[in-house]
Amino acid sequence: MPAAIGQELVALLPRLRRFAFVLCRSQPLADDLVQGACERALANADSWTPGTKFDAWMFRILRNYWIDHLRRMRTEGMAEDLSQQTQLVGDPGEGPILSRLVLSEVQRAIDNLPQEQREVLLLVCAEELSYRETAEILGVPIGTVMSRLARARKRLMETTAAA
């Protein structure tokens, strides 16, 4: 079903950009990653099983694309240089209990986590994917997803006053 893939892909673009940004911390690079991943997805559209989660499949392609990119660049450190780009102004409609101050504190804490912890945090807590789906996207065992996620969340609670 080619038509369906195209539509879902376009609808998913904002979330793909968000994930790409969490991975690489640079909006121009994130956009390159998303476009490259879209091309790859279309070229491999046959490997998507209709009825399974399209977003999880797409996140995985995007992440593999990112890994390939890193490998090509041989600059694992580049993600570190490109921080400080998140615009973190709270939308007052979201999370009425939490003040903007608390939120930006949490956002800063998330930004300071290692990349491998940021990505599991996004996939599980914001994208609401299961551990299993996340493990598949990352290509690691469920146990690894759990230990990274638990570490990230403990860290978050330790470093924010909201705890």
Place this chain on the structure above:
Amino acid sequence: MSQLHLSDEILMAFADGELDERTAAAIAKAMAEDPAVAKRVMDFQQSRRLTRSAFSAAPMPEVPPRMLAAVLDRVKAYEATDRTSASSSVVAPNRGWFRRKTPVVQMALAASIAAVALALGYFAGSQERTGAGGLMAQLGSPTVHGALSGIPSGQDVELPFGRLRVISTYRRADRGLCREFRLHSSSEAVAAVACRNGEWNATFAVASAADDTYAPSGGDDLMATYLQSINAGAPLIGEAESRALAETNR
């Protein structure tokens, strides 16, 4: 349940609703008995809420028009190609992505839940270790089919590639006969269900490495969920099972 280890991971999995009912009940009990445990669980719930709020508070900016145009172009080009001739250009699935080409997987995909099981990380891992096929590839073999028609539940049989144990036998609502069984070798284990429709077909399979250590909501839950999803009902026992098996040999 006294030996349940209250690790961060398991308490977090409870907070995230990722545990099977039995373990979740044990955690709930531990929380009731010890406020410190309850606090740890609530912290995990809180960190999830905070994370979700933090991400959704940062607005997802609109997709830049140039990017959208580029992607739409690609989609259009993709939709214009003849899908049948394009299939030759399809790149092999990435490493770790589950294998779609083997007949076993095809069969397993017949049940939608199987897609979930096969997508497990540890499944991919064990496949890599044991090379092409492994025990999964044996699920469709005549030896296995013969054993399924022959041995009663609870019995083991030694096969050239490992040990097969039939766990239970079920009659589905549509009268089809299904059997849950396990295959073990020194390096891996497969839990599977085969259903009979003229012959045995594997409809579900979860593989794990024999040395697999910590898999909190692993194969057993999936198996239970799968059996529930096919309305397996109560297992056939004693005479009922023998009669059902006799049918398959006619």
